[in-house]
Amino acid sequence: MNIQKIINSKTEKIGKKIEYYKQITSTHQISKQKAKKFENNGTIIIAEQQTQGIGTKGRSWYTGEENNIAMTIIIKPKCTIDKIEGITIKIAELIKQSVKELYTYDLEIKYPNDLLLNGKKICGILTQVATISERIDYLLISIGFNVNEINFSEETIKLATSLKKEYGKIFSREDIIIKFIEKLEKYLISKNIM
Numbered sequence: 001m002n003i004q005k006i007i008n009s010k011t012e013k014i015g016k017k018i019e020y021y022k023q024i025t026s027t028h029q030i031s032k033q034k035a036k037k038f039e040n041n042g043t044i045i046i047a048e049q050q051t052q053g054i055g056t057k058g059r060s061w062y063t064g065e066e067n068n069i070a071m072t073i074i075i076k077p078k079c080t081i082d083k084i085e086g087i088t089i090k091i092a093e094l095i096k097q098s099v100k101e102l103y104t105y106d107l108e109i110k111y112p113n114d115l116l117l118n119g120k121k122i123c124g125i126l127t128q129v130a131t132i133s134e135r136i137d138y139l140l141i142s143i144g145f146n147v148n149e150i151n152f153s154e155e156t157i158k159l160a161t162s163l164k165k166e167y168g169k170i171f172s173r174e175d176i177i178i179k180f181i182e183k184l185e186k187y188l189i190s191k192n193i194m
């Protein structure tokens with residue numbers, strides 16, 4: 001993964017600090033520990049592999065080595081909790097827009113936190129908010145996106161897919177991340193969340 005390419009995106013805050021790991025338990029778990037300790041708004045934790053990736057309904061999320069996107073964005077919102085209502089579905093919409101603009105492919109949003117391609121899951125979103133009274137301490141936006149994965153377990157082969165599996169070519173993980181974080185930052189600033 002070309003981390004410098006992501007850092008060089010047009011964003012002002014998101015992705016200017018990236019912590020990159022070859023393998024960790026889960027970007028979400030690590031981000032949760034770090035969000036309590038530091039104030040770096042827009043930090044992204046990226047992993048090539050997760051040993052305990054978190055999926056929907058407590059399921060695990062598999063991240064194959066150097067094939068997919070596993071990341072968590074740490075946001076320190078400057079707003080009250082009501083301002084971020086519906087944030088998960090908005091993130092899904094921004095991912096859908098990003099893929100459409102980059103590749104013309106139309107992902108389907110499965111409410112509230114999954115994206116499908118040809119009826120199979122390609123992306124999952126996990127958001128978590130920590131509050132102190134009405135004030136938000138931090139917002140975690142975790143994304144697992146199957147980009148170039150071709151190996152799926154028997155358990156997931158009928159349920160999950162990837163861009164490469166569907167279209168038979170290699171896709172740029174960096175381009176997807178950059179397009180998404182630029183859209184996300186623009187949205188968060190427009191809503192006075194960031």
